[in-house]
Amino acid sequence: MRNICHILLQPAGMELTTEKGAKLRDILFDQGVEFPCGGQGKCKGCKIRVTRGALPITPEDSEAFSVRELKDGWRLACKAQVTENITIELRNWQTSILTNEANFKFTPQEGYGIAVDLGTTTLASQLLDLQNGGILAVRTALNPQARFGSDVMSRVQYAMEGEGAKELTETIRTQILHMVLESLDSAHIPPDELSCITLVGNTVMHHLFCGVDVEPLSHYPFESPNDGLMTFTPDDLEWHGIGNPQIQFLPGLGSFVGSDILAGVLATNLFHSEKPVGLVDLGTNGEIVIGDKNRLICASTAAGPAFEGAKISMGMRASTGAIWKVSPLADGFDCEVIGNEKPRGICGSGLVDAVAAALENGTIKPTGRFAEKVDSILLKDPVRLTQTDIRQLQLAKGAIAAGVRILLERWGAKLDDLSCLYLAGAFGNYINRGSARRIGLIQVPLENVEPVGNSALLGAKMALFTKDLPEDTFKAIRAMTTHFSLNEDPEFQDIFVEEMSFPAGK
Numbered sequence: 001m002r003n004i005c006h007i008l009l010q011p012a013g014m015e016l017t018t019e020k021g022a023k024l025r026d027i028l029f030d031q032g033v034e035f036p037c038g039g040q041g042k043c044k045g046c047k048i049r050v051t052r053g054a055l056p057i058t059p060e061d062s063e064a065f066s067v068r069e070l071k072d073g074w075r076l077a078c079k080a081q082v083t084e085n086i087t088i089e090l091r092n093w094q095t096s097i098l099t100n101e102a103n104f105k106f107t108p109q110e111g112y113g114i115a116v117d118l119g120t121t122t123l124a125s126q127l128l129d130l131q132n133g134g135i136l137a138v139r140t141a142l143n144p145q146a147r148f149g150s151d152v153m154s155r156v157q158y159a160m161e162g163e164g165a166k167e168l169t170e171t172i173r174t175q176i177l178h179m180v181l182e183s184l185d186s187a188h189i190p191p192d193e194l195s196c197i198t199l200v201g202n203t204v205m206h207h208l209f210c211g212v213d214v215e216p217l218s219h220y221p222f223e224s225p226n227d228g229l230m231t232f233t234p235d236d237l238e239w240h241g242i243g244n245p246q247i248q249f250l251p252g253l254g255s256f257v258g259s260d261i262l263a264g265v266l267a268t269n270l271f272h273s274e275k276p277v278g279l280v281d282l283g284t285n286g287e288i289v290i291g292d293k294n295r296l297i298c299a300s301t302a303a304g305p306a307f308e309g310a311k312i313s314m315g316m317r318a319s320t321g322a323i324w325k326v327s328p329l330a331d332g333f334d335c336e337v338i339g340n341e342k343p344r345g346i347c348g349s350g351l352v353d354a355v356a357a358a359l360e361n362g363t364i365k366p367t368g369r370f371a372e373k374v375d376s377i378l379l380k381d382p383v384r385l386t387q388t389d390i391r392q393l394q395l396a397k398g399a400i401a402a403g404v405r406i407l408l409e410r411w412g413a414k415l416d417d418l419s420c421l422y423l424a425g426a427f428g429n430y431i432n433r434g435s436a437r438r439i440g441l442i443q444v445p446l447e448n449v450e451p452v453g454n455s456a457l458l459g460a461k462m463a464l465f466t467k468d469l470p471e472d473t474f475k476a477i478r479a480m481t482t483h484f485s486l487n488e489d490p491e492f493q494d495i496f497v498e499e500m501s502f503p504a505g506k
Contacts, residue, residue, distance in 0.1 A: 053086030097140035111195030113464035118201035137183035152204040191243035202258035254483030256300035263459025316345035328357035356435035398500035
């Protein structure tokens with residue numbers, strides 16, 4: 001037993017055991033500790049405090065903390081190895097993961113199906129009775145690949161090093177198999193009655209799950225010849241105990257516009273619309289689709305991680321302790337915190353709200369500069385916004401707004417021509433549309449903006465009902481879609497710079 005170490009997490013009072021020499025990163029990831037830089041020791045997003053016992057000081061610790069902080073027990077979890085029994089001060093928190101309970105038309109069929117939304121940060125699955133469309137089980141989880149990097153490009157980089165690709169593929173396949181088995185068990189469904197599993201995700205997630213080489217996605221022109229429909233048997237994936245369902249990973253639309261967006265097109269019926277409509281998924285890579293029943297055009301833009309709280313000085317996911325809603329006051333800000341706890345950071349929706357509120361009370365100018373000569377503005381102690389935080393949001397919203405403008409121009413329409421703009425994903429679901437319009441992220445009338453929640457999961461569920469989808473549906477959608485590379489557009493840089501400024505307001 002001398003090779004076993006005990007870890008006590010406070011204030012939760014949770015005790016964990018592990019082998020001596022184990023990486024603390026792997027142990028704490030399931031407890032909500034974030035590793036935004038993929039465990040490179042650069043961002044301090046995984047800092048913890050050891051209150052009893054000791055963790056050896058690494059070179060990265062010495063770089064990240066002062067001598068006093070090191071003496072007080074502060075360490076980077078991503079670089080630590082457990083060598084003895086320790087007690088760690090760690091706030092236990094939960095992250096809300098968006099699923100989808102929307103109703104849709106379908107033709108009943110025999111058996112059961114599971115739809116999976118494989119996101120860069122989160123995973124969501126639903127088990128359906130294909131006879132009546134009932135949801136029998138829901139499972140959500142953090143994407144375990146996140147311990148190797150919080151964004152798709154860090155995963156690509158990791159995949160190209162040594163056995164990285166194999167490790168990432170095995171990690172995500174194991175997690176999803178676990179979710180499938182849990183769903184069947186909780187709903188008391190015999191494995192041999194599971195007839196199909198449909199997965200969707202962005203292009204990098206598609207490649208990593210399917211075992212496709214991500215190297216073409218690491219450099220210009222960021223195109224892969226292997227982004228089509230992929231089908232598997234359980235034996236192909238080494239998935240045992242789930243019967244013999246058909247497993248398919250839906251195809252993408254081009255480059256970094258993946259099958260999660262194709263599923264969104266399916267969920268919103270965008271490809272059957274009589275009038276031009278738009279679909280925008282706001283994330284690290286902002287995907288945009290404009291079109292109607294005749295043709296679709298799409299693009300992705302590197303919005304950066306500001307919408308997800310990353311690269312913000314006190315940014316975090318939308319979890320307990322995050323400021324998620326902000327309103328302007330004459331002498332400051334009124335902030336709401338997830339879990340009604342003391343704030344420890346701010347998530348993407350809170351950031352958009354905070355900047356919109358600061359524009360309203362004059363704390364921030366339309367240029368993005370602070371109205372007074374200060375280094376930061378206090379939202380709610382101890383959470384502050386810095387000038388760099390504002391610039392990160394400007395870069396993100398500028399990229400999305402410029403992308404929408406350019407695609408509309410290429411399609412031959414104007415903002416006023418859009419009969420509806422669908423906002424997909426968790427950020428699009430929770431963002432205050434008024435705040436988004438105030439900062440210039442959304443420029444269509446608010447009555448034409450419709451959050452559609454997890455449209456990727458909804459589209460994946462619809463794809464389970466094969467009787468409702470002609471065999472060539474996915475090929476037809478891909479055939480009517482043109483992918484544009486915004487970086488190649490000669491007007492993109494100028495429009496992007498224009499869109500970085502905030503509207504002057506009233």
